[in-house]
Amino acid sequence: MERELALEIVRVTELAALASAPWMGRGDKINADGAATSAMRAMFDSISVTGTVVIGEGEMDEAPMLYIGEQVGSLNGPEVDVAVDPLEGTEIVAKGLNNAMSVIAIADKGNLLHAPDMYMEKLAVGPQLVGRLKLTDPMEVTLMKAADVLNKNVSELTVMVLDRVRHESLIKTLRKVGVRIKFLSDGDVAGAMAPAFPEAGIDLYVGSGGAPEGVLAAAALKCLGGEIQGRLMPSDANEYARCLQMGIDDPYKVLTMTDMVGTDDVIFAATGVTPGEFLGGVRYLPDDRAETHSIVMRAKTRTIRFIKAIHYLPNKKFIND
Secondary structure (H helix, E strand, C coil), X not given: CCCHHHHHHHHHHHHHHHXXXXXXXXXXXXXXXXXXXXXXXXXXXXXXXXXXXXXXXXXXXXXXXXXXXXXXXXXXXXXXXXXXXXXXXHHHHHHCCCCCEEEEEEEECCCCCCCCCCEEEEEEECHHHXXXXXXXXXXXXXXXXXXXXXXXXXXXXXXXXXXXXXXXXXXHHHHHHCCEEEEECCCHHHHHHHHHCHHHCCCEEEEEEEHHHHHHHHHHHHHHCCEEEEEECCCCHHHHHHHHHCCCCCCCCCECHHHHHCCCCEEEEEEEXXXXXXXXXXXXXXXXXXXXXXEEEECCCCEEEEEEEEEXXXXXXXXXX
């Protein structure tokens, strides 16, 4: 992929963030997500790629745009797989909480896993723990190994987990072992990325979340030098059959980074909608301006760019139509 795409796709996440930010705290996640999706789809036409959405807003009959299989981009550039979450954290925006983002990952065609919309068990780590832990190990063993590699006492580890009823048993185990727990209300992608940012103070991200978000996190972690392992959790025969239909021969196998994002280049971009662990949210300024804070990364070069931009809102036609 051309390196210029890195700076092009961040324009897409910026616009989606600007479109959804006015819905912050209004209790309306549907309109917040719809605004982000519409703006993102409109902006895609200016990007010089022939893109196919492999992770998006749902199937064609479920989503009017950015649906799985939709062609996006100007259609006169390189062929790429596209994974999007126009508003990662719809509930976060509705409630005015932290860590909502607009997210995109692109890779050369055929590299991104077409992940079914179901839960995925996850273990995400930063660079120091890459290749040192196994998703299949008992959690007690995982924590002991992590502490040993990081030269910490187990009690000094900080583990992030989504605050969900389904994690009750996992949380009891974490409490028993004695680690510190940082709960995340929503924002699965940001949570999985957190261990790769030392300033976040997170050693591991564990638990289950959406499979599509797992692929987006894998794209980010490949750029950051981190790692995520995942295992799909089909809940019934229909979800199992869905995995097979989407080309996953063994739905219960542990998915590696290679399984999820391939071995070639990946570009990842995200713009904060509300403030989070490593991105600021949209901030409104005088004179019809707004500030955005974004991250854009490329796996091939491992370059990480933080971009702070000031936008003149009357000129953003896709959010003012």
